[in-house]
Amino acid sequence: MTALTSPYLWYSARATGIVSLVLLTVTIVLGTLVATRVGGNAVGRFELNEVHRSISMISIAFIAFHVVVTVIDSFVPIGVLSVVVPFTSRYQRLPVAIGTIALDLMLAVWISSVFKERIKHSSWRFIHWLSWLCFVSAAVHGFLSGTDAHRMWSELVTVGCITLVAASVVWRISMRPERAAGRTAHSPLSSGRASRPDAASSRVGTKDSNANRSSSRRPLTPEPAPPRAAQRERRP
Helix, strand or coil, X not given: CCCCCCHHHHHHHHHHHHHHHHHHHHHHHHHHHHHCCCCCCCCCHHHHHHHHHHHHHHHHHHHHHHHHHHHHCCCCCCCCHHHHCCCCCXXXXXXXXXXXXXXXXXXXXXXXXXXXXXXXXXXXXXXXCHHHHHHHHHHHHHHHHCCCCCCHHHHHHHHHHHHHHHHHHHHHHXXXXXXXXXXXXXXXXXXXXHHHHHHHHHHHHHHHHHHHHHHHHCCCCCCCCXXXXXXXXXXX
16 A cells, blocks of 8 residues: 655644534534523524534534544554544554544434434434533543644643533533423424424414404394284284
């Protein structure tokens, strides 16, 4: 196999690793804001959820690029199997294994979101809680294996990300709303069509109820008087 190495590959792996940690932090914080219904009427919950999903997809793209660049760079002996199976790397076995665990957890959360409509809501929420463990694994992986991990600017970025996620955990626990069973922030693009029949039926029901109310409020009309010929026949 031809060796492929370049300083640009190594720089790309380092840069995408740091950016991935920042994007993962933003994704988790936005997910917490969606779960706690922050914003009320001022900020639409569906719009906030769409931003959360978009940034999560960008985060996955950066992580995929980080993994691909790291594997194809022959400067470090990290094989394809080490990407999904922990403790199979010859290079920094423990730090790389922690990064593999973070990737596997993120894939589990992403797959559960893709099939959200087909699985139980309780199962989806349980899998989604793994995103916290995914962040912890990613932060530890970056601190142990990152080339720039012990530089001042990198430490500030890592500490800032950990602080934001810790604050979101405290906010999530202290401001946890009472969720209705099965009530989640579905995308309006995916659930708009499904909700139209319900809206139509509700409109029909409203019209029927209004018709019943208007008919009940009508005054009783008097019975028509009998014709004069019939009155004459009745006289003795």
